[in-house]
Amino acid sequence: MEKAILRIEHLTKTYPGGKRAVDDLSLQVCAGDIYGFIGQNGAGKTTTLRATVGVLPFDGGEIFIDGMSVREQPVQCKAVTAYIPDNPDLYDYLTGVQYLNYIGDIFGVEKEVRRQRIEKYADMFRIRGDLGSLIGAYSHGMKQKLAVTGALLHAPKLMILDEPFVGLDPEAAFKLKQVFHEMCEAGSAIFFSTHVLDVAEKLCNKIAIIKGGKLMADGDIEAVRGDESLEAVFMEVLESHEK
Amino acid sequence: MKSKWLILTKVQLLGLLGFNRARHTEDPAARRKARGAAVLLAVAAVVIAFYVVMVAVLFCSQGLGRNLPALCVALVSMITLLFTLLRGSAGLFAMKDYDQVMSLPVTKRDLLLSRLLCSYLANLAFSLGVTLPCLIVFFVMEGFSLAVLAVSLAGAVFAPLAPMAAASVIATLLTALTARFRYKNLLQTAVQMVLFIGLMALSFSLSFSNASGEQADMSALFNVLVCKIYPPALLIGMTLSGQIWAIFVFIGGSAAIAAAFVAVLSLCYVRVHDALCAKAASVAYDAKHVRGGSARAALVRREFKRLTSSPVYLMNGVSGALLLVLAAIALLIFDVKGKLLAAGLSEEMLASFLYGGAGLLFMFLCMSCPSASALSLEGSSRDQLFVLPVSPRTVLLAKTVPTLCIDTAAGLIGACVLCARLGADAAAWIALPLSVPVFAAFTALSGIFLNYKFPKYDWTTEAQAVKQSAPVMIMSFGCMALGFGAAAAGFFFGVWAVVALDALCLALCIAVFAYLRRAKLYV
Numbered sequence: 001m002e003k004a005i006l007r008i009e010h011l012t013k014t015y016p017g018g019k020r021a022v023d024d025l026s027l028q029v030c031a032g033d034i035y036g037f038i039g040q041n042g043a044g045k046t047t048t049l050r051a052t053v054g055v056l057p058f059d060g061g062e063i064f065i066d067g068m069s070v071r072e073q074p075v076q077c078k079a080v081t082a083y084i085p086d087n088p089d090l091y092d093y094l095t096g097v098q099y100l101n102y103i104g105d106i107f108g109v110e111k112e113v114r115r116q117r118i119e120k121y122a123d124m125f126r127i128r129g130d131l132g133s134l135i136g137a138y139s140h141g142m143k144q145k146l147a148v149t150g151a152l153l154h155a156p157k158l159m160i161l162d163e164p165f166v167g168l169d170p171e172a173a174f175k176l177k178q179v180f181h182e183m184c185e186a187g188s189a190i191f192f193s194t195h196v197l198d199v200a201e202k203l204c205n206k207i208a209i210i211k212g213g214k215l216m217a218d219g220d221i222e223a224v225r226g227d228e229s230l231e232a233v234f235m236e237v238l239e240s241h242e243k
Numbered sequence: 244m245k246s247k248w249l250i251l252t253k254v255q256l257l258g259l260l261g262f263n264r265a266r267h268t269e270d271p272a273a274r275r276k277a278r279g280a281a282v283l284l285a286v287a288a289v290v291i292a293f294y295v296v297m298v299a300v301l302f303c304s305q306g307l308g309r310n311l312p313a314l315c316v317a318l319v320s321m322i323t324l325l326f327t328l329l330r331g332s333a334g335l336f337a338m339k340d341y342d343q344v345m346s347l348p349v350t351k352r353d354l355l356l357s358r359l360l361c362s363y364l365a366n367l368a369f370s371l372g373v374t375l376p377c378l379i380v381f382f383v384m385e386g387f388s389l390a391v392l393a394v395s396l397a398g399a400v401f402a403p404l405a406p407m408a409a410a411s412v413i414a415t416l417l418t419a420l421t422a423r424f425r426y427k428n429l430l431q432t433a434v435q436m437v438l439f440i441g442l443m444a445l446s447f448s449l450s451f452s453n454a455s456g457e458q459a460d461m462s463a464l465f466n467v468l469v470c471k472i473y474p475p476a477l478l479i480g481m482t483l484s485g486q487i488w489a490i491f492v493f494i495g496g497s498a499a500i501a502a503a504f505v506a507v508l509s510l511c512y513v514r515v516h517d518a519l520c521a522k523a524a525s526v527a528y529d530a531k532h533v534r535g536g537s538a539r540a541a542l543v544r545r546e547f548k549r550l551t552s553s554p555v556y557l558m559n560g561v562s563g564a565l566l567l568v569l570a571a572i573a574l575l576i577f578d579v580k581g582k583l584l585a586a587g588l589s590e591e592m593l594a595s596f597l598y599g600g601a602g603l604l605f606m607f608l609c610m611s612c613p614s615a616s617a618l619s620l621e622g623s624s625r626d627q628l629f630v631l632p633v634s635p636r637t638v639l640l641a642k643t644v645p646t647l648c649i650d651t652a653a654g655l656i657g658a659c660v661l662c663a664r665l666g667a668d669a670a671a672w673i674a675l676p677l678s679v680p681v682f683a684a685f686t687a688l689s690g691i692f693l694n695y696k697f698p699k700y701d702w703t704t705e706a707q708a709v710k711q712s713a714p715v716m717i718m719s720f721g722c723m724a725l726g727f728g729a730a731a732a733g734f735f736f737g738v739w740a741v742v743a744l745d746a747l748c749l750a751l752c753i754a755v756f757a758y759l760r761r762a763k764l765y766v
Contacts, residue, residue, distance in 0.1 A: 016268070016269055016271065017269020017270055053626075054629070055765060056765055075633060076632070078632035079632035085627075090624065091627075092552075093428075093553070097528060100533075101532070101534060101536075102541045102544075102545055104535065105535065106541055106632065107538075107632065108538065111533065111534060115533045119528075119530070129525055129527045130526070130528075131528035132532070
C-alpha cells in the first residue's frame with residue numbers, strides 16, 4: 001500500500017463574511033506522487049494549499065502531513081514541508097546567501113550538506129553569480145529560483161507549490177521538473193497548483209480538479225482523463241457541474 | 244471630471260487608517276479593530292490636547308496669551324520639520340505601488356501633489372490639534388477675538404507647508420546622494436539622526452540662551468524665542484500687533500515654497516526615483532559565506548538586519564533610546580546638581596527628582612519601540628515566515644530582541660549617569676539600573692503583543708507600519724502618559740513608586756509571555 005505523505009480529510013474553510021472557499025475537500029498525496037491541483041481562478045486552490053502548510057486556519061476537517069496533524073503539530077508538519085507561494089516575496093534586505101543560511105538555520109541543515117546543496121541548486125538554476133547580491137536587486141524569476149533553492153535545501157518530504165512555473169525561464173522550468181522527478185524517486189511528494197493544463201498532463205501522475213471549493217474529480221491522471229485530453233476533461237467537468 | 248490628483252489622494256487616504264477596509268469587510272474582527280483604531284486616535288488627540296491646554300493656561304495666566312498663536316505655529320512647524328525628516332524620502336518615493344501608479348495616465352505633478360497632500364493632511368490634523376485647544380483656552384481666559392481666531396487658523400493651515408517642503412528636499416537629497424553606497428541605509432539613518440539631533444540641539448540652545456535675559460520684557464523675549472525656533476512664525480505675532488500685511492506674507496510665502504517644491508520636483512521625479520532605487524552590481528556566491536547556526540539565532544539575526552535595512556524603521560525604532568543617551572551626555576556636560584542646589588533645592592528634593600527620573604527613563608524607552616511594528620513589517624511576505632517550522636512564540640520573541648537590547652543599553656547609560664550626576668544614594672543606585680531591564684522587557688513584550696493583536700500588513704510604505712499603525716501609537720501615547728504619571732509618583736513617593744512601577748511592568752511581562760504560548764500566526 002502507498003504511503004500517504006499528505007492526507008486532507010473533509011477540509012472546509014469559510015472566510016469571515018461567509019464565503020465558503022473550500023467545501024468538504026478530501027484527497028491524498030502519496031510518496032512518489034507529482035500531484036497537480038487544477039481549477040479556475042477563485043476555485044479554492046490557494047486556500048487549500050495555504051491551509052495545508054499551516055498559514056491559514058480552517059473550520060472543518062483535518063490535514064495530516066507524514067501522519068501528523070497540521071492543527072495539532074504544526075511545527076513538526078512544517079519541518080518536513082516546503083512551500084513556495086505564487087509570488088515569493090522574499091526579504092529584499094538579505095543577500096541570496098544570507099537568505100539560504102537563514103532557511104538552513106531554521107530547518108537545521110548541517111553546514112556541509114547546506115553548502116553542497118546551495119552549490120548544486122544555485123548552479124542548476126544559474127543564480128550562483130548573484131547569491132552575494134541583495135534580493136532586492138533580483139528579477140522576479142531570480143527570486144523564484146532562489147525560493148526553489150531555499151525550499152530544496154532541507155530535502156522536504158512534501159513540497160507544496162502555488163503556480164511554480166510562472167516567471168521561470170524555460171530552462172529553469174525544465175530543471176525544476178527534473179528536480180520533481182528526482183525528489184519523487186527519493187520518496188518525497190509534490191503537490192502543486194497550476195492553470196497550465198499541458199504541464200499538469202505531462203508532469204503529473206495524479207490530478208485533482210476543484211471548482212467552487214468542491215473537488216470535482218481526482219485520481220490517477222489516466223483514470224481521470226481516459227481517452228480524452230486533460231483540457232477536454234477539465235471543460236467537461238466544469239460544464240457538467242454548471243448544468 | 245474630477246482632477247486626477249484628487250482621485251490619487253482619495254485612494255491613498257482610503258488606505259491610510261484602514262477605515263475603508265473596515266467599512267467594506269464582512270469580517271467582524273476587522274471592524275472591531277477599526278473601531279479600536281478610532282478610539283486610539285481619539286485618545287491620542289485627548290493626550291495632545293491635555294498637554295496643549297496645560298501650556299496654554301500657563302501662558303495665559305502669565306499674560307502671554309496673545310503670543311500663543313505664534314508659539315503654536317513655531318512648534319507645529321518645528322515638529323513637522325523634524326517628523327518629515329524622520330520619515331525621510333519614503334513618503335514621496337520608493338512606494339510599493341510606484342510602477343502601477345506611474346503606468347496610469349497621470350502627470351508626475353499630479354502624483355507628487357497627491358503624495359504631498361496626504362502628508363500635509365496628517366500634519367494639518369496635528370496642527371489643528373495643537374491650535375484649537377490653545378484658542379479655546381485663550382477665548383475662555385481672555386475673551387473672544389475674531390482677529391486671533393482668523394490669524395491662528397490661517398497660521399495652523401499654512402504652517403506645515405514650508406517645513407514639509409524643506410524637510411522633503413533635505414531627505415530626498417540625502418537619499419539620492421547615498422543611494423549607491425553599499426551600506427546606504429545605515430549611512431542615511433546616521434546622517435538623518437545627526438540632522439535631527441542638530442536641529443533639536445540648535446533650537447533648544449538658542450531658546451535657553453535667550454531665556455536668561457531676566458531684565459527683558461517678557462513678551463519681547465517671548466517673540467525672540469519664537470523667532471529662534473522658527474523665524475517665519477514671528478509674522479503671526481506681527482499680524483496680531485497690527486501689521487496686517489505680515490499674515491499675507493506668511494500665507495503667500497508658505498504656499499509659494501510648497502508650489503515651487505512641487506513644480507521643481509515634478510520635473511525630476513522619475514530621475515530621483517530611479518536614483519533612489521539604484522541597484523548595486525551583482526555579487527557572486529562565496530562558499531565561506533555559508534555557515535550554520537540555531538533557528539533562534541537566525542530569527543534574531545534577521546530582525547537586526549530588518550531594523551538596519553530601513554532608515555525610517557531604524558530612526559523611529561531608536562529615537563527614544565538615542566534621546567536618552569543624548570540626555571545622559573548633556574547631564575555629564577552640565578552641572579545640573581550644582582544649578583539645582585544653587586536654585587535653592589534641598590538634597591531631599593534632589594532625591595525626589597532622581598526617582599521622578601525613573602518615570603522619564605521609562606517614557607524615553609517606550610517612546611520608540613521597534614517590536615511594535617516588527618510583525619506588521621512582514622507585510623505581504625509574512626507567509627514566508629509563518630510556514631517555518633518554529634513556534635509562533637519563538638518568532639514573536641525573536642522580534643522583541645532588538646528592542647530589548649537597544650533599550651537596555653540606552654537605559655543603563657541613562658540610569659547610571661542620572662544616579663552619578665545627581666548624587667544617588669544606595670537605594671537609588673540599586674533601583675534605577677535594576678529597573679532598566681524590566682522597562683526594556685516591558686516595552687519589547689508590550690510592543691509585540693500589541694502588534695500581534697493589531698497587525699498592519701497592508702502598507703504601501705514602511706512609514707505606514709512604523710509610524711501610523713495602532714500598536715505604535717498605543718505604545719507612544721500610552722507610555723508617554725504612564726511615564727509622566729510614574730515621574731510624578733516617583734517625585735512624591737520616592738523609591739516605592741519605582742518599585743511599584745517595576746512590579747507592574749514585571750507582572751505585565753509575565754502575563755504577555757504566558758499569553759504568547761497560545762499565539763498563532765496566520766496570514
